[in-house]
Amino acid sequence: MTVRLMQGNEAVGWGAIAAGCRFYAGYPITPSTEIAEMLSRELPKLGGIFIQMEDEIASLAACIGASVGGLKAMTATSGPGFSLMQEHIGYAAMAEVPCVIVNVQRLGPSTGQPTSPSQGDVMQARWGTHGDHPIIVLYPTSVPEAFDLTVTAFNMAEKYRTPVILLMDEVVGHMRERFESPAMEEIQVVDRMGTDVPPEWYKPFGDTISDVPPMPSFGSGYRYHITGLYHDPMGYPTQRLDEITPWIERVHRKINGHLEDILLYKEENLEEANTVIVAYGATARSARHAMKLARQHRHHVGMVTLYTIWPFPEEVIQRVGRIARRIVVPEMNLGQLALEVERLVGRHKVIRVNRADGEMISPQMILDALEGA
C-alpha cells in the first residue's frame, strides 16, 4: 500500500482506470480539466483511448459510441458543459448504454464563477434532460471517496446499463488529501452482462429477471439496432402503447427495484438525536465538524451523509423524520435537495442553510442553525 497526497480530480481519473475505463472523450473546462489531462497521460499506457472532442455534446456522444463498441467510457465536465451534455444523458438513458459523466460543479448560472464551488447542479443532474427516466447520481465528500465512488459509478453503469453521474464539488476536485492506494486486486470491478444465446434469439431491450438486458458489443456477432426513439424489445422504433409502457416501466424498475444496492449513505449519532443534519459533498465535512462542536455542548445532533443523491433515499429520510424534531439541510445552493427532504418530512421540520455566492458553508453557519433549532 502506498500513501500519497492526491487531488480529487486525479482520484477520479485513477478510479476510472481501476474500474476498467479505457475510453475518455472530453472538452476542456474548469474546474474538471485535470481529469482529462491525467487520462490523456495514463490511458494510452494501457492501450486505452483519450480523445479531446469539439464540444461536450460530441464528448458524451463519443463515449456512448465507444461503450456500444465494448469499452467502459467516461467524460468529465463542469456546469456549462454539463448543460450541453443533457441531450446525450437522455440518449444514454433511452438507449440503455452504460457510461459515466463526471460534473465537477462550479458556480452558475451560465459562465458564473469557474473556480468557485457550488452545489447548484443537484436538480439538473436529476431533471436536466427532457422526458422521464431514472438516473443514478453519486456524490463524494473527499478525495478517497472520489476514487471509490468513481469505481462504483462504473460498476453501477455496467450493472444497470445506465448513465451514472458523479457530481463533485470544486473544492473536492481541487483539494489534495491523504490517499491510501488500494491494491488493484482488492478493487471490486463489475462488467456488463454479455450473452451466449444464438444471435437470432437475442433481444437487446428484452425483459430479464433483473430488468437489465445483456449488452454484447457491436462487432461481436450480435447485430442489433439502437435508437433514441421509443423502441420494442428488438430496438426497432414503435408507437405501440403496449411496447412503450413496458419499456418505461422496466427502465424505472431496473433502478428503483435495486435501491438496496444503489443507495449509499452514512448515518452518525442517530440514536437519541433530536436534530439531524442531512448533507452531501464538501458541505458534509463542514456539517460533521459542526455536529462535533454541537455534541461537545451536549446537543443531541446526528447526521446523514448522502453518497447517492438520486434516486433520493426516501426511506432513510422518512426514518430520520420520525426520529428527529428538526432536520438541518446545508447546501451550496439556495435550497435544492432540501425540497426532497421537505417533501418527505414536512416543511415545518426542515431548516435550510444556504449560500450560493461561491464560498463554502462554514461549520459555524451550520452550528448557528443547530443552536437556533
Add this chain to the structure above:
Amino acid sequence: MAKSEHTAYAYLRTTKKFPNIWCAGCGIGIVMGALIRAIDRIGLDKDDVAVVSGIGCSGRMPVYLDFNTMHTTHGRALAFATGLKLAQPKLHVIVVMGDGDALAIGGNHFIHAARRNIDLTAIVINNAIYGMTGGQYSPTTPLEMRAATAPYGHVEPPFPICELSIAAGATFVARSTVYHAVELDKLIEKAIRKVGFSVVEAVSYCHTTYGRMNKMGSAVDMMRILKDHSISLAAAEKLMPEERAMKIVRGVLHDVEKPDYLTLYNRVIERAKATISGKEFLRAGPGGLE
C-alpha cells in the same frame, strides 16, 4: 426478379416491419440500395459493418439494414461514430446524414471529424431541405428558393458540401446523384475502401415539400432535373468556371493519402507504453508509479 433485388434482400432486416417510412418516389431508398451494393461488392461481413445515422428522413435508414446499427441524435452521428470506431477499429463505420443534419446542427462535428481524419465513411444525402419536419430551409437550400420557413424566397447562400469537406481535411470526397444510382454505388465503394475520413454527397430531392413549394413537379420531374443539370468531372473540366458553377459536378473530387487518426493514435499508445509496461502499472495500483 432483378439481380439487384436479390442482393439487397440479404442485407435487409427480415424481422423489421416494412414498408419503410419514406414517401413514394424518395431518393433515400436509392442511396440505401447503392450502399448495399457497395458493401456486397467489397464483400464485407455483416458483423463488421456499422451504420450510424442522425435525425431526419435519412436517419431512418439504419433500422432497415441488417448490420450493427445506431440511430443517434440530430447532427451528432459522426461524434457517436467516432467513439464506436475508436473502440472497435475492425468495424467499417458508415455514417448516413441529411444536409440539415450534417451541416447545420452537425456542422461542427462534421468539420472536426474531417479535420481529425478519422476512418469513417460519411454519406450526406442532400435534398436541400428539412423534409421530415415539413420543408424548412436547410444550409444547402439555394438562394431565392421557397421553403416552409422562406415563403418569400431564401436569402442565405448554400454550403458547398464537397468543397467544405476538402477544406476541412477529408481524404476522399465524391459526389453523385440519386439518378446516377450505379455511379453512386461505385463512389460509395471507393469511399468505404478508403482509410481516412471520406465523404460522398448524394444529391437527392424532396418532391413532397421542396418540389411542391417550388413547383418543380413530381419525383420523376425532379429526377430529370438531376439528370439534366449534372455533369461528370471530366466534362466539367472543359467548361468555363461560370458554366460549371451552374452544374452538379459528379465524380471523385478529392483523393489524397495521409495517415488516419487511429494510425497516429496507435503511435501515441506505443510511446506511452514505452514509458512503462501496462502490467507493472497495474501491479503498482492507482498512482503508485506516477
